[in-house]
Amino acid sequence: MRPARILVVDNDLPTRRLLTAALTADGQSVVVAARSAEEALQALREPPPFDLLLTEVFMPAVSGIELVRRVRAADSRLPVLMLTSVQSDETVARAAEREAWTRQFSEGRVPEALPVVDVAAGTHAVFR
Secondary structure (H helix, E strand, C coil), rough: CEEEEEEECCCCCHHHHHHHHHHHHCCCCCEEEEEEEHHHHHHHCCCCCCCCEEEEEECCCCCCHHHHHHHHCCCCCCCEEEECCCCCCHHHHHHCCCCCEEEECCCCCCCCHHHHHHHHHHHHHHCC
């Protein structure tokens, strides 16, 4: 099976680095990191396609929620996992409206969501 291709979007450089290192440690994932929704949208337009979009919810300029709305308009099949250190019922509801998973994590730690990332990206990679 080919490595899953994951797009990580977070305006915080240490978080992007931490996620990238965690996701590539086993050699099963190829990660492209973007610091903004605008960079992510550009990366999504370039081949090869991604197997998973992993984005922070709260970012300046364009939020993760808005990024997912734009992504869904172009590709309704791409799995999306939204990460946040502040998860509320409203955040979960807004993500669910866009068919995205949400996971809360503590600042500076690899999120407990990584098993979900493996399942989502791996499943999409197999069936693409």
